[in-house]
Amino acid sequence: MRSLKATRPPQPKRDPAPSRWGYRYQRLMLTPGFRRMLRVGVPVLVIGGLIAGWGAREANRQMVADAYADMKSQIQQRDEFMVKVMAVDGADDTLAADIRTVLPIEFPLSSFDLDLEDMRQTVAALPAVADARLRVRPGGILQVNVTQRVPVAMFRAPTGLKLIDADGVLIQNIIARADRSDLPLITGDGAREALAEGLEIYRVAGPLAPRMRGVVRMGERRWDVILDSGQRVLLPNTDPVPAFERVVAMNQAQDLLERDVAVVDMRHPARPTIRLNEQAVTNLREINAASE
Amino acid sequence: MRDLYQSQRAMRNMRQAAMQRGVVAILDVGSSKIACLVLRFDGPEQFGDSDGVGSMAGQSSFRVIGAATTRSRGVRFGEVDAMAETERAIRTAVQAAQKMANVRVDHVIACLSGGRPRSYGLDGQVDVMGQTVSEGDIGRVLAECEVPDIGEGREVLHAQPINFALDHRSGLADPRGQIGSKLTTDMHLMTVEDSVIENLLYCIKRCDLELAGIASSAYAAGISSLVEDEQELGAACIDMGGGSTGISIFMRKHMIYSDCVRMGGDHVTSDISMGLQVAPAMAERIKTFYGGVLATGMDDREMIEVGADTGDWERDRRTVSRAELIGIMRPRVEEILEEVRVRLDAAGFEHLPSQQIVLTGGGSQIPGLDGLASKILGQQVRLGRPLRVQGLPQAATGSAFSAAVGLSLFAAHPQDEWWDFDIPAEKYPARSFKRAVRWFRENW
Structure with a gap:
């Protein structure tokens, strides 16, 4: 009698052993170097290849560059980065005007477009400026802090009158002596070096x-003092100041310079010499002759 | 012998390379199962060296990171019988172990139980060259051992120096640096059929693996299942496998004798299969679930269903009592143990100071085996399980895995073999140099 149970189809038992190639494949996948290559190398290659293929077209590259530039300018043109005015501190009106002339900036402008160091050097190159500091203040203000040179004397150069500071730097041209009559006048070759x-x-x-x-x-070695009415005091090379003090003292004591003297020569310290005017000499001779 | 020396040296170098790499596979090619362990070597032990002895007796320098077992196919009596089948079975085991370890292994240390192992005791004697014994002297004395005729088609598997004697002092473990004039050594030489090794080698090569060492499974089972004092005082390890039963006798921590009985658990299964008229797979199942060797009154009443798939109701509903099953199994087990007894007697086991016998291997799990074995082999019989090693899964801690575990211990701490010592340098270069000098003298 046949079994009443449903007969199982003769199913061949599956071989549990891996095939030779399956075995090799699994061993390959267990190799650390190969796995790293699959995990890192292949994605990098694929993505790199896609990017390279896409970027091979000029239009695509241009598009990326444009988008980048656009985004950059959008950020730079934001309100927070815009500079709207320039404030100049520490300068008088003329200098402030000069600074505004040498920094021709059309506001509003993004602070990314300002080259502060370059502008600082431009401002510092102005003759009247001793030192300059620039910064962009919050609120969109370009702050220019200037230390101005202080004129201590007026210098007469062959080209005209100039103001000069304690370091001997020429500050600005001046039209007439009367404009700054409070300042002493100094002139001559080498006067700027011996200004003090x-x-x-x-x-x-x-x-x-x-x-x-x-x-x-x-x-370039000694000083002459010019007084009004054309009188000259010639001072020595060395120690001109005591020599001039002596002249002042002599003037107070004997009214030396009230007389008709053309030149007081102090170049020989032991022997001050006076040169009289021609008229005075004549008069003196006459007086001498009359007294004899 | 020179070929063998070179090939064993090459294998030893490959083992070093594998250790350097840190990962090595252990392959136990047995008749009933093929086990593969993947070991990771982490270099010297990091912890526990404060008290001199590391944890696990210093065996914890490695860790099992992958283990797999598969039913063996194409292996009979511990020898490769069907090459392609064996190769596939090895591939299955190696792949599963690799998958568990998640690392690729290239080097494998294998053990085999078949090949009709034969043991020889060798001795050699030399005069010590200098004042003290040097490494070269040991190499010389090992090379001086007179090699017996091991027969055609056989190859040396192990050649271990087991004893050194210096003048009248014997039992030296390491004579290097000692003062003396006459150095004697005893060496244990174990040979197997070279075709067996070559077949196994070929199978492993077909799996894209490199053989980094080969050992006898009886030896490996002894390493893992004998405790230290048993190894020291003398004990025999009976590795009851599927197709063969290996015997190894240890003394003073060296294997001094090894043999093999070509009968095992598979024969018990085939007896059941024939006796009960069932399929081998069913017989194996009945053996593992209900098997035993000592019958009691209870066993007459315990009925076992012996199924079959013939379609004949009467035949498919047969039952046997457990006593009947024991009646089939016991004679075969007795036969195996008696054969083991014969081999042990031939080896002179009764002259050892301690006659501990340890039963291990898958066959040793038959209930009541220790009682039966003590009747045949002597009173000092115990069942052995392998040493516990780090990372070994619970499923692989049974006595069936003692050879695999022993092989991993062997991989971590190999015993000195003859080929570990440098061959004496004067052997042939000196002679050729002398010949050259003589030629010069005669011709000029």
């Missing part, structure tokens, strides 16, 4: 000061 000495001569002038028209550097 010239100013010292002015300082010791005392009662003679109103009469002084200026000091002249002679031959």
